[in-house]
Amino acid sequence: MFNDISQTIIYISLFFSLYFEVFLLITYFEKRPLLRQESIQQDLARFPTVTVIVPCFNEETTIPKTIFSLLRLDYPKDKLDIIIVDDGSVDGTLRALHRFKNNSRVRVYSKPNGGKHTALNYGLQYVESELVGCLDADSFVEPGTLKTILKYFNDSETMAVTPAVRVYKPRTVIELIQKVEYTWGIFYRKMLHFLGAIFVTPGPFTIYRTEVFRKIGDYRHAHLTEDLELALRMQTNRLKIVNAHNAYVHTVVPKTLRSLYKQRLRWTYGFLNNSLDYKFLIFNKRYGNIGFYVLPMAIISIFSSILLLLILTSTNIARAYDGLIKFITVGPDLGFSFDWFFVHTSPSLFLTVFSVGLIVSILVLARRMTEGRFHFSLDLFYFLFLYGLIVPFWISHALFNTVFSRKTTWR
């Protein structure tokens, strides 16, 4: 009975993951000519006015670097405004901000703590420019990033442009896993760009037309994932979001498993709850691929990853128990003999191998897209073998919290 159920779950999960991967790859090959076209450098027709809001809460170590990276942007000085909003930091953030007091291009505001969305909204009220962006206080832009992004605003329909987010100086295994994950993310978001289905406008340096906020309102609390909610709200209002895959932003990522867990618990909880708030998008023809591909696939993957981990754990426990019984009954098995006859050849095994093969090929394409060429490194290995084992834990935790409506915290 358990076997039948677990086999069914395994095959359904394999079917959806293969469907997801094939869909992604076909989109890539279909849109590759467009991708090449976009990469050709073209000059900006004009320089619109831009304001970048940096909300910060206890970021004393990274905030100066973030501001310096903005000051170094290759953009006319009189067209770029920088607003720093301190959200009631209790560490040395204000002291760190003091050095920019006499810089005419940087405006620093301080307000009592109220959460990231309140800091962003606080900054928004001072914005008079045509475009507005935000930049998390733990992220750094490259000098050319802004210009690359602004080219996408040549299309008058474009309402927001997301960048390509990369991991800043990854060293630990946890950071290296995220490096591969972010590379995957760059590829995935570009494919969502082609599908018109971008569902998150990341905190690190998404640029919006200011009119977006005037039309559909400010940032919301949105279960602590305000960037996800804003993107879904934009999609609901059919405001076009595109992705600039070669506009790089570098972000500091969690260094330890514990902090990564915390962050992902918040993201997954936010995703689940915002999906519930925006469930009318799902399988709704009016909203295109986001309702038929992106959201359903993300929700299915959440459930299947939990179920697969449960099945994997229970089968391995059963196998270990069998091994123990064998050891107790007849002692250690020293002889080793190999016979092809005893190699398992179930369809699920072939399908799993094929699915992993597709994931690897997507990673190869993603790496070629971000780094120009593919090279093998250990981080790929960590990603393939460790990532899948840790993901189900925060997913289950987030699901549990969603079902029992518990609050998730930032840190």
Add this chain to the structure above:
Amino acid sequence: MTMQTIDWKKYIFVLFITAAIFFTAISFSTYLSNKRVEEIRSVQEQISLDILSSEVQTALLEQFSCKDVSGTALSRELGALGEKLSFAEESRNADDPEVLTLKKTYSLLEIKDYLLMNRVREKCGTQNVFIVYFYGKDCDECRRQGLVLTKLREDYPELRVYSFDYNLDVAAIATLVSINKIENTLPALLIDENVYYDFQSIENIEEIIPQLKVWKEQKEKEKQAIEANVESAPEVNGQQEIAQ
């Protein structure tokens, strides 16, 4: 404002490709599984031919040569075949008619080999030791008993183990059960006309069959003899090194 469009053709095309991948994986797996069954069948045919030839030999009692018959490695092949069969049973469906037929054939071959070996023992007075083992489904102790018997067969190649699924629908098994009055309390072992119920450890079985100890001692003696040879060998090497 942009109007979102859905490329339904693409959704169907991807569905088609995914289904094709599934179909390929299932066909390939079925192909390999059938190969496996074929392998078992061909080994069975070989064994059945061997048994037939031995039977013809026994039938011609006058020409009966103890040396020829007792020297066959028949039972070991049967043992290896049993392992393959139980693997096929696990990886395919247990109710698979293909596997079920193979299992029945296998049981009959075992009985034939058992009868033949009994006659050889009577006639030639050889020291063949048999264990007839009955197992069943949903019998936890049977798993452990199976492990013990596999281990014993590895340690004593001379030992012949015949295992039967108590509930398999084969008339010959039913006859074997009724002749020896074996109850449906599994696992059950039939050794020298005595029936042992419940799990029997390696030590228990070594107690029941004294011949096993004899074989063990013989093996240890041989081992010691080999070790003695090895020990004397390095000296020769050492002398050679010095000479060089």
